[in-house]
Amino acid sequence: MARNKFDIDENLESPFDIRHFGRAMVYIKKQKKPMIIAFLLSALSAAIALSAPLIMQHVVDVTIPSKAVGALFGWSALMLATIVVSVYLATIRSRIMTRVGQDIIFDIRTDLFKHLQELPFKYYDDRPQGKILIRVVNYVNSVSDVLSNGIINFILEMLNLVFIAAFMFAVDVKLSFVILAGLPVFLGIMLLIKNKQRRAWQAVSNKSSNLNAYLQESISGIRVTQIFSREQHNEGIFTRLATNFRTEWMRALRYNALIPFSVDNLATIVSALLYLVGLLALSPQDITFGVILAMSSYAFRFWQPILNLSNLYNSFINAVAYLERIFETLDEPVTVSDVPDAKELPPVQGRVTFDNVTFGYDPGINVLENLNFDIKPGESIALVGPTGAGKTTVVNLISRFYNLTGGKILIDDQDISQVTLKSLRGQMGIMLQDSFIFSGTILDNIRYGRLDATEEEIIAAAKTVCADEFIQEFENGYLTEVNERGSKLSQGQRQLISFARTLLADPKILILDEATSSIDAKTERLLQQGLNELLKGRTSFIIAHRLSTVRNCDRIMYVSDKGIAESGSHDELMAKRGLYYRLYSAQKMEVV
Structure with a gap:
């Protein structure tokens, strides 16, 4: 199949459905209590920080003109206290959300791994292993922050906008409308680029998956590569895949950069208009310099949440591409499974x-x-x-x-x-042609399919298949550590260990x-004696x-x-x- 290649993009089976985020709420709800605490801390921190411009306005319009030095030190101390308390609350919130994010990663990754364990052989026949691994590791990492901090920050920034707007209108209504004048322009820019941005990050997801698939394949086949001196040719393939990834990444970043660029420029233009209207269009009877300073501060604070929301939107768009892949994997049907009324097969x-x-x-x-x-x-x-x-x-x-x-x-x-x-x-005892050895001890590998087996039973199985002799030759015997796929063992030794693992299960x-394809003729003759006895019955x-x-x-x-x-x-x-x-x-x- 075409999708079973490292250089073929995997198109999604269905377009993104916003209900995926409804499904993601299952993981978020598990962390409801710490997220509520973090949200309250964030809201309190933001509310305290928003009092600073009011303090500044009072100091400029009242305290300084009255030359009240003692009051000035008092207001300065209060301003410093708001900063310290706000930062302290934000730090506690950050620690809570770091743990929440890791817990969400754990839950999603566990569900993915459990589902992958149940998927039939056909699923793995149709996909490179690297394209499966990247979903469990990279993609889950990419969505965790959006599902934890992203949700809280979105709500918080929306509340910030409401709070800031309330403070602005409480200080001066006319200047508040000046600050809001740039908002329709920003929303228009967002509408123009949102679909292109999502497609760009889907392309990044595809190229990242292709690159990871080829890297995994190359590492698994490194011996064949070196045998046939394919290093330079493979380097060319990798360079091409890496270049494709870099190209798509840079294209996606251009869309991402367009949003903060727009916000920064709109904020600058609005601030200029604020001073222009405040100083030239309005009379001193209508507005004081302290009001202009306070409104200028609120203008910056108003556009800062918008910039944060735009960054959250960027993260949301990125997460959409990854979340689609994650749920596509979780939605992969387990076609080989127990029927609803399946019964136990008796002995x-x-x-x-x-x-x-x-x-x-x-x-x-x-x-x-x-x-x-x-x-x-x-x-x-x-x-x-x-x-x-x-x-x-x-x-x-x-x-x-x-x-x-x-x-x-x-x-x-x-x-x-x-x-x-x-x-x-x-x-059943099944020994496939590919003798897979897991990382760990030889003892653990033989006991893999029967965890309650005693050491004596393991040794007896190994003796039956003529594996005991070469195992005992190792310095640590059955406790010898072997690498993944048993790279330090010969093919024949791996096959005999797999044989012992199969026979230990005592199958019917x-x-x-x-x-016995990788076993020498002498060992095969000895093994056959044990097998003849084992096959009886x-x-x-x-x-x-x-x-x-x-x-x-x-x-x-x-x-x-x-x-x-x-x-x-x-x-x-x-x-x-x-x-x-x-x-x-x-x-x-x-x-x-």
Whole structure:
């Protein structure tokens, strides 16, 4: 799919809906109490600060002309006290809101991570990992301040405007209308650029996502890059993506800068008009110099909240682009989930039935069509055939990693689509071809799927798969720390640890997808002895390209042409001299 590339912009599935902010209120309501306290502190701080121009007016018009030196020191002390108290209250409010912002980040990020854990394989098939990571980390950081400080500041600045307007009109009505004259011009500018500004920040979001996706891909594939000396070519790709991001960022900033530029110039023009009207148009009987100074101060204070609101508007526009991405992820449907009346799958015997199963990863393109087979409890099944025929798809469907297009799969006559995923997968041991190792100790990695396992049980599982010997050779044995993806381990060692992790779960149905592909022949022979004992009494599905490893399975199914082309034991299929015979003979000749 086109969206599964680092250089393709992800267009939103639907336009932004203001109701997203209604959804965001869920996170804000959790912090209602500290936000109310912070708001009251902010309002009190602002009210105290607004008394300063009145003090200044009284000092200029009354205290100084009367030469009351003692009163002047008293008013000066009161002015200083208003500043100190206002700053102190603002500091307490800032500390409260810092914690609120972090709590909102925690809640949103936790919900995102929980939802990502539940999304089906198909979601990850269609997206680069970097484009998912940036939503959980960068985008959440970007919206947290708007959802915490932004809400309070918006309300506070609106109240500031009301308070300042009330103080202005109380001092002088005519000059108050002069100050308000620039407001319609500012609103017109905002209306002209708002849509362009939002689109600009959406473009920044896209380019940031692309850059992050390529960076993550490059780090994951650094060994391949260096093997093929692709450093310079990759640097060119990164430079192009970084340049695209910088270009869109600068374009968005130009829109952002236009708003404070407009406010500053309008404030300057209004102040000039204020002095012009106050000093030239009105007579001294109508207005005093103290009134002009007070109104000049209020003019600055009036446009300061407007500038703050414009900056909040910029932050709001930025947050819209990021909030859209966050809620788009949270709205991604969990298509593989428990049905409303799903029941627990009881302990299984291991019978597996495919009943007319049809499946395709993309609409209209089927990988399997009308597939039917029935596996008895304890039977070992080998799935062989050409690459891409659907072998891994079969075992993925048994585990219900994808929903069927048609038909149904039964385990002990129970439709797996009607049972809970936890009860289904909890009775399966699945070892995929990619042996993923998590950062931590070897002990933790083996115990990953069964947290209550004892150390003795872990060691026993490792011995069964011939992993104990090389683990004991490490200085710290099972407590040896390994890196993410097990970079300090060989591929064979990673595979054996994954094997031990799978077997420790003591599954009733065992799925091995190329489980021994990276293990040397000697270790494989030793491992096979343990596996033969382990497979007794369990239903097992084994995918292997080396046919010598599956010839002893109870049944071998050759997957081809969207179904099972041949099925039987090794001897039966060899006697038929069909597809399996030709594949086995070709491999035998290659070995020779």
